Amino acid sequence: MVLLLLFIVWEIIVRVLDTPDWLLPAPTKIFYEGFVGWSNFYPDLLSTIEISLFGFAVGxxxxxxxxxxxxxxxxxxxxLYPLLILSQNVPIIVLAPLLVIWFGFGLLPKIIVITLVCFFPITVAALDGFRQTPAELKHYMNMAGSxxxxxxxKLEWPFSLPSIFSGLKISATYSVMGAVISEWLGSKQGIGVYMTLASSSFRTDRVFVAIFAIMFLSLLFFVLIVLAEQKLIHWQPKGEDRN
Amino acid sequence: MSHLLVKDVSKSFGKNEILKGLDFSIEKEEFVSIIGPSGSGKSTIFNLIGGILTPDCGGIYLDGDSINGKRGFISYMPQTPSLFPWRTILENVLLGQELQGKKEILKAKEMLEIAGLADYEKAYPHELSGGMKQRVAFIRALLSPQPVICLDEPFSALDELTRFDMQKWLLSIWESHKRTVLFITHNIEEALFLSDRVIVLTNKPSNVLTEIIVPFPRPRNEEILLDETFMEWKRKIYYSLVGKEKREK
Known part of the structure; x- marks a missing residue:
């Protein structure tokens, strides 16, 4: 609903101010381009979905x-923990061309980029989950001779699942961004390539098509993880009867 | 030969002496309570028997074999129910057995039914009241295959009425299943009502102050709580606990 309202306001402003298309196209123009250029766009979309899923899985x-x-x-x-944090401080944009130099234009450097972006939230979330396992439950397990x-x-893994899923959710949305960045480095297809081409030829409407596609994909991945979470974790009390 | 023997056990953490020359034993199918002032190292005794800690000197023997620092020889019921929130009640009850290898689902269901929890087999712990959770924790301990059950102040977090219900319930279950029980409590009445024998500990560093053989016949019911001799025993234990503390000060 809020999104729809935003689009309407955007549309009105663009029309009233008569903004040129290369500066800011109206939402209708963007959707029109998305619709007309679909056959042009969807191989790129598919390729991005493919490598983000693959990269996310590896990550x-x-x-x-x-x-x-x-x-x-x-x-x-x-x-190793400090090293992990450092790994997140290496700017991907700088690292990416290096990876291309080392590993060529194939799939490997792209997967490395996505993995670098994806693994960290999962690792941190899982480690936190393991560490927060209640001491009394651990004590019981030890006394019972586990x-x-x-x-x-039996204890730490199932206890950490909710927090692991939080990590997965963050990573899932990052994975699309990671995929797009990895495509900028040099790829034959993908949303990243489509985006670069569009912006260098001032096809702002296409840039927005790409942005919307990325947002939509991230959201879709997120929802998929949430669904998986609901399927796996059904024991948590609902908000109202928690007290 | 005694079933579980704690022989001349001492334990200290740094300079803090917790137990000094602790000596006691339990026979098979006996219900023994350990009572002592708070901070007298009652839980340390359990940690030693459970093998989480090793004694500095002395030894702990089960049927004559040393179990110093060895885990898995007792079944345990902690102070808090410590049920796993992602397991159903039935799965929780089976956990103790699962750790030792074999699962007896039918027996578990039967026990839950006796405890009046048959309807909750598939429920999760957060749906149960405090007393019910403690019943589940006790059944879990009872179903575990180990010969000795250690209960660590299991009812201390419950309100007075629930606690009394739980004591009666525990007694009835125990009387029909006859397992060796070591029960830690700070409640004199509870110790007298439930046990065959009460071991009273001194303050830190703890050892055995006195041992009282509880004279009341079984099966017991709540009437003995109001009995004249019961009161007398209660007084006796109370004074031995308090008196000792006074002398130290």
Whole structure:
């Protein structure tokens, strides 16, 4: 609803001020371009969906693997945690061309970029979840004679699932951005390529088509994760009977 | 030979001596309470028996074998119910067995039914009241295959009425299942009402002050709570707890 209102206001302002299309096109023009240019656009869209899903999957697996190993081996945690944070401080825009130099124009550098963007929120969320496992439940498990593996799989893992899902949600939306950035580096197709071409030829309407597509994709991924979460975690009390 | 033997056990954390030369034993199918002033290291005793801590000296023996620092030889019911919120009641009850390998779903269902929780098998812990959660925690401990059940002030968080109901319920379940129980409490009445024997601890560093063999026959009902001799025993334990503290000051 709010979105619709925004579009209407935008449309009116553009029409009243008679803004040139290369500066700010009206929403109707953008949707029109999206509709007419669909056959042109959708191979790019598909390619972006493909690499963001792939990158997200790789990022999620690596993120979880890093979290689990850091959690289970405490000296690794102390040694590597600062390194993890540093990995997020490397500007992707600078790193990306380097990756191309090292790995060429293939799939690998793109997946590396998306993974770098995606794994961190998952790792942090999972580690926090593991660490926040209630001491009384851990104490019970220890007293009842559980092994370290049982403690992890029966207590820490299921307890952390909600926070792992928070991490997945953030990563899912990042993955589309990561994919677009990775496409800027040099790719034959993808929303990133479409966007670069559009902006260098002042087709602002197409830039907006790309932006909307990215937003829509991020939202879609987010919703998919939420659905998966609801399917997996059904034990949480609803807000009203929590007290 | 005693079933569980705690022999000359001492434990300190840094300079803080918690237990000093603690000695007691439990026979098979006996219900023994440990009562002591707060901070007398009652929970430390459990952590030692459960193998989370190892004694500085002395030993803990189960059927003659040392279990110092070894885990998995007791079943445990903590102070808080400590149910896992993502498991249904039935799954929670089975957890103790799951850790040791085998699951007896039918027996678990039967126990839940006896406890009046049959309708809650598929419910999650947050849907239950405090007393019900404690019942579930006790059934979990009862279903665990280990021979000795350790209960750590299980009813201390409940209100007076629920607590009394729970004590009666625990007694009836125990009388029909006869397991070896070690029960920690700071409530004298509770200890007398439930146990065969009450072990009174001294203040830190703790050891056994006195042992009282509770003379009331089983099955017991609430009437003994008002009995003259019950009051007398209560007074006796109370004075031995308080008297000791006074002398130290």
């Amino acid at each position: 999620a697996v690596i993120g979880l693997a890093v979290a689990v190993s850091l959690h289970l081996v405490s000296f690794l945690r102390n040694a 092994t370290k593996t049982q403690l992890f799989w």
